[in-house]
Amino acid sequence: MSSNFKRREFLRLAGLGLGLGMTRTLAHAADNSEVHSLPRPHTSYPQFGRLPLVRASQDRIVKETVGLRPFRESGPNLSHEKIGDKSVFHNYGHGGSGWSLSWGTSSQVTTEALSTGAANFAVVGCGAVGLTSAILLQRAGKDVTIYCKERHPNITSSVATGVWSPDSRICLKDHATESFADWWNTTCRTSFKFYQSFLGLPGSPIEWVDSYAVSNTPWDAERPKDPNDTQPEYGHFRDYVKDLTPRFVDLDRSENPFREPYARKGSRMIFNISAYHQTLLREFTSLGGRIVTRDFQSPSQFKELPEPVIVNATGLGSKTLFGDKQMHPVRGQLTVLIPQPELNYSFSNNDAYVIPRRDGVVIGSSKNGIIDSTNLSVDPAQSFDAVAAIARSMTQSKIAKG
DSSP states (O other): OOHHHHHHHHHHHHHTTOOOOOOOOOOOOOTTOSEEOOSOOSOOHHHHTTSOOOOOOGGGEEEEEEEEEEEETTSOBOOEEEETTEEEEEOBOBTTOHHHHHHHHHHHHHHHHHTTOOSEEEEEOOSHHHHHHHHHHHHTTOEEEEEESOOTTSSGGGGSOOBOOTTTTOSBGGGOOHHHHHHHHHHHHHHHHHHGGGBTOTTOSEEEEEEEEEESSOTTSOOOOOTTOOOOOBOOOGGGGTTTSOOEEEEOTTTOOSSSSEEEEEEEEEEOHHHHHHHHHHHHHHTTOEEEEOOOSSGGGGGGSSOSEEEEOOTTHHHHHSOOTTEEEEEEEEEEEOOOTTOOEEEEOSSEEEEEETTEEEEEETTOOEETOOOOSOOHHHHHHHHHHHHHHHHTSTTTTO
16 A cells, blocks of 8 residues: 555545544554543442452353454555456455454545446455445445355454454554554544444444453553564554543552552443444345355456456455465464353453453453464463463452452
8 A cells, every 4th residue: 555545545534524633643552542540430449349250261161263364564455456357446454453444444445446437346355344345335326246255254354352453463663654644543533433333233233341451560661571572563553543432540459459459441342243243244235235155266367257346355365366475464362251241341461351242251362463373273271371361360359359
């Protein structure tokens, strides 16, 4: 994706009122964004006693999944090209931000695709980005067919964590330029606005939950680098959109119900992926959309499709399909426990995190994310350690003691 393309898209979307003035900084924000000491949270220790415990135990594991994030060094590819007489618009390479940024990048790509004046469109890929691209084309009154090798739940999008994480592995630090930051800012805001329309729907496809983060060491303490950590440095941009979501506040000891001495509280948006995916599929099919099973081995096969305009949303598949050397798989493993309907908050400590989705309690390791690994085998030790890390925080917490 060229800098000129990003700048052109930013100016176009900003003209629609989607780009708001933000502090121009490329500081790497922490996952919890800016932390405020005031105002104090409207909670006190006795109220924390009503927090349900995460029932983290090995005998509650019902599923372990491994997925490969489609990370691209310079960020998502939103370019377009001609293949024979077909116009192909790319929309892939979102890293760990596929669900979060899908509406934003799809809005940009479909606007370009609609400028062709075509009436019939093909979308290749049926994940988060493919579905949002297809639906936006349908909302513009177009006829759309999705072509895909596999569908939910056998796709990368289906084994994602399910949290609002718009700058997760979105690009390498070296590509985190001012131009990219401007583009990301606008894209993120566009996507966030779309997601607000899914709140309150049956099945709770999108919802907000309280979120707690705890630590054994002060938040500003420098943590020693793991000598076994071979991860590259990624770009982070959350300072640009810290006005979108509630900010985290530090809790003092009287307000902290957990065993760790340092705690923060905020809120985060989560995706109940199964329900959300079904919500998108229902809209797509209700608007006359068709899904055709097809495996593409070469871009030349795009010329065989009847539609004149194609959106390529094949994610990691584009590494092979289009020979994209910037594409890298980033391995991630999740452990899913039996659902806890009463669990209404997410939680993270130094070693692991918990997402209370409706289809199961998702636990992941804080060390998740091995770049250039294509190993899809479950590592039982990783699952055991992640669940055990959450169990330690829970069993030694004040809420466990009543």
